[in-house]
Amino acid sequence: MRRLLTALAAASALMVAQPVLAQDGPAKIALIHGLSGSPLEAYSKQTHTGFEMGLEYATKGTNEIKGRKIELVKKDSQFKPDIARALLAEAYADEDVVFAVGDTSSGVAMAMLPVAAENEKILLVEPAVADGLTGKDSNRYVFKTSRNSSMDMQAQALALKPDSNLYIATLAQDYAFGRDGVVAFKTALEGTGANLVHEEYVPQQTTDFTAPIERLFNALKDKQGRKVIVIYVAGIDAMTPLVTADPGRYGIELSTGGNILPALAGYKKVPGMEGAIYYYYEAPKNPVNDWFVAEHQKRFNAPPDFFTAGGFAAAMAVAKALETASDWETETLIKTMEGMSFDTPKGPMTFRTEDHQALQSMYHFKIKVDPNVAWAIPELVREIKPEEMKIPIGRNNQQ
Template identity: 40%
Template sequence: ALMDYGQQMQRGFELGLEYATNGTMAVAGRPIEVIWEDTTTVPEVARERAIVLLDEDQVDILVGPTSSADAFAILGLAEEYQKVLMLEPAAADFLTSGVSNRYVFRSARNTAQDSNAMAAVMINNVPNAKVSVLAPDSAFGRAYVTPFVAALEEKGGSVLTQEFPPADATDFTPYIQRIINSDPDYVFVIWAGANNPWRQLSEMGVLENFRVSTGAPEIAALRTMFELEGQSGFTVYYNEVAQNPVNDWLVKEHTARYDMVPDIFTSGGMAAAMAIVTALEKTDGDTDAEALIQTLRGMEFDSPTGKRWFRPEDHQAQQSLFEIKFVTKEGYDHIVPELVRVIPAEEVSDPVQTTHAR
């Protein structure tokens, strides 16, 4: 899956450079050269290949990677080589905490922002909602649950039970039964992988008798989620949900070139490219890290999901997300996220975890 995410991100980044430079692929007379390396989703490999880019290719800016573990492996290199690292789409919220450094910016959203969006959806529909959670017993699952619990409680809700089946589970019966017994207002499901719990949730009556929410993932995963018809959730991006000129251009161009609509990580790649070009325009093409840091801090930039800006303290991008309803549509081979409302950045914003020296 991460390989697919990488391809999406690469296509989006290249389209973003084209859009932001009006097709010139240059800023202030300086041509933009992009060199791609595959991390193979192995942190040690990610670090080795980042060093090659920095030492041998003498790159001015690093962008990526897909995996948060890979991102953690290269955070320190940005400071060591004094080069800006633009994180996209790695989402673990700790990457912009105290383990980070002043050379690191993230144009992507993070897991805490996802959690805030999910909590906002639930509280918007059921004030003081009582929620039960089903998530894999993995770093991925717990990285979502921990900030979600804090976000929900801050908004007046509470968590009744947290169920963590093994990430490779194929029988979810005891975990689902305990959730049913807790009688929640909402069931929050966090899952990634083909062994998803949707069929059993349907068979055990959860989807019929309870409100169930989740984040709308990439289109490949949406093909396995038809059981969620009528349920609510949130999304970072879906090609028909984001409504602005940048996304209109992205959908048109991506469909023309690749015979498919853009996906979540395509949007993210484009956002990272637009942030970089915006900063380079402001520095008149100067790629010096200090010039870029001072420019990027607090800088607003456009993206396929609307305006974003980098928080000056920890360099985490602030952005809107989308409340959606899952619907079926004729001619679609997947469940479709339909826009309910834009969740403003103020509702999504995560706590500042560190403040970098200026």
């Protein structure tokens, strides 16, 4: 009997000890982004820089939460869906990561969603944009700090002030990002009276825009009213060929969203152009952004960029979840993060309970050209608050 009691006591002690041991040592977070093989590589590198700075800010420089060091595991998806899936599965199984963050390309990120469900672990999507990432093909293990196509296009529509006198043609890339963006834009225009007369889709890495531009011009040139080509592309320069083709001779305007600072240099060709942007370092006014801008300028001799802000926001979400949750088991983290608000350089974001999309502000801008600044300045017209945008709920959180 004494031996049996001793054995039971030992088993009981082991059961008590196991949760403690399971949360011993460093907590690993995988950053899975394309770091080679695409023009979008710069976006990934900015995301990683921003994540590291956000983690530093959230932990007051310790990179430690609840006594555990945070270890970042960086993996290169090469912008290939099959590689991204394999790396994510490896991170969950072999690295035993608490969170995985990725990918840069919407098409690659879509391929990663089922892996999160199969492993019953959280995937935080940043910076991929497509609405489908929190849509019907997503699952309850997916959260998303990056803005989505609907936010881009709801804000873009608000910036254009659409009415029945407005005629629009769209130029987008032929994959999830571009297709979802145009669908979202059409939804944003519903009930405004505006007329979407043509949709043009080009391959992801198009360099010759001759034929697409001709079709866009032909669709708009004879319309009586305000005529606008809305550009929704990533990683390619569509602005230069459009400007060179002189849309002004037909009274056609150009409009697009924001971009990274090197790409904004091309916007100098369109002074006065209006659109909507996710982040420009001078737009938000809050203590987090003040620190972010000052520190980034000090360390890199340049202000933080579009995707640096996204990486920072993702780190702030991860840190808030780990700090707030009673334990770091997946189910506890999901319950903690649903409806959770967290600070970012853009101000507060909130994970919507239904589909885990982070609701956030966007910024209506008007292009200002300053010869002393290397890029065109998307000067703030006004902040577009989350409640102004009717962002469709992607899925039910029970899926």
